[in-house]
Amino acid sequence: MTDANTSAPVADDRRFIRNLATGMAIILVAGFVVQAALGRSSFNAPLIVHAHAVVFMGWVGIVLTQVWLAGAGNIPLHRQVGKLAAIWALGLLIFGTWITVAAVQTGRTPFFFQPQHFIVANPMTLCAAIGLLVAAYVMRKQTDWHARLQIASFVLLMGPGFGRLLPMPFLPPYAFEIASLTALIFPAIGILYDWRVHGRPHPAWFWTIGVLIAVTLVARIIGFSPVGEAVYDAVVAGTPLAGTSGLDFPPPPGPPPAPM
Known part of the structure; x- marks a missing residue:
């Protein structure tokens, strides 16, 4: 079986997408594990932090389940899990x-981010990720686009993982952009794979790159504009x-509280 827009077996692409997404998930989880191991984070956090962690780590699990099901050729179950993914994405x-x-x-904004920029950039990046997820669903019958746009959505969620592995305190005032744009390594890998296997890069990778760069740039422009200031003041x-001032960097935190 081959895809209408490619010359290599679909199964080969599915295995590549599976392996790429698995590598991304490992990096994402590693960022949080490293911070916990170094004592920079604690489970003694507000309830919303734990709820957020459950939802986002649950999403990582859904992504991995989807790519492994597709890689194994279990498309019927892949589609059923996709229904759960659609609901979970709202979360x-x-x-x-x-x-x-x-x-x-x-006042819990990471000290290497300016709150006024953070309050704009985070939701905008998330909305862009959901937008790419919707595009992947709309193009679900074009499996080459569907698989790569799913990865594109995951790419936009990689910033927090890289942000916990990079030396963020040394990266202001562009710490957010550096953490986000480091994820460009994944579409670059996709381009190299398609070039080697199909003879040309798939356009979905350029959409991934374009959306990530565009949302990062626009978020910075808005975040440092009067609109960003108004959003910060309202929040x-x-x-x-x-x-x-939402443009003042928060002070570095002290050591995490001791477990109760």
Whole structure:
């Protein structure tokens, strides 16, 4: 069986997508594991932090389940899990935005990000990831596009993983952009694979690159504009941070609290 737009067996592409997504998931999880091992994070966190972790790590599990099912040729079950993914994606949008707002309101923005930029860039990146996921669903019958757009959506969620592996305290004022754009390594790998196997890069990889660069650039422009300032002021209104500048970097945190 071959895809209408490629010359190599679909199974070969499925195995590549499976392996690429698995590598991405390992990097993403490793970022959180490393921070916990170094004592920089703690399970003694607000409930919203734990809920956010369950939703986003659950999404990593769904992505892995999907690519491994597709890689094994179990398309019927892959489609059934896809129904769960559609519902779960809504949770990503809700909890991803919620945790961002909560972090800014309580002064928990990572100290290498400016809150005014963070409150704009995080939700915008998440919306772009969901948009690519919707595009993958719409093009589900074009398996070459479907698989690569699924990876594209996952690429836009890689920033937090890289942000926990890179030396972020040394990267301001472009720490957010560096963490996000490091994920360009994955579409680059996809381009090399398609070039080697199919003789030409698939256009979905260029859409991935374009969307990631565009949302990162636009988020920075808006985040440092009067619009970004208005968003920040609205988010912190009624909190102890009301009236503060959203462009001031938060102070570095102390050691995490001891377990109760």
